[in-house]
Amino acid sequence: MQHFDVERHARDFMEAAKKLQLYFIGLQHEELPTKEATLLKDIAEMDEEMRTKTQLIKKHEKLILGWRKELKDQLDKHITELERV
Numbered sequence: 001m002q003h004f005d006v007e008r009h010a011r012d013f014m015e016a017a018k019k020l021q022l023y024f025i026g027l028q029h030e031e032l033p034t035k036e037a038t039l040l041k042d043i044a045e046m047d048e049e050m051r052t053k054t055q056l057i058k059k060h061e062k063l064i065l066g067w068r069k070e071l072k073d074q075l076d077k078h079i080t081e082l083e084r085v
Contacts (some may be wrong), residue, residue: 031040
């Protein structure tokens with residue numbers, strides 16, 4: 001009689017363990033984002049990166065234009081000085 005109780009308890013324990021395992025696997029799958037959600041997040045991050053880089057490019061373009069103007073002004077000044085000589 002004692003032998004059957006141990007086997008029954010072991011079987012009940014294993015069934016409960018399997019149910020718990022399935023429950024936790026189910027929770028794990030619920031927390032995982034869908035492929036669509038992952039792609040949408042990636043796209044949003046890329047859009048933000050593009051905005052940041054576009055702003056950086058515009059900033060550098062303004063700097064370059066300023067430098068070109070300064071260099072042209074200096075060149076014109078030197079040419080004017082050379083023409084005087």
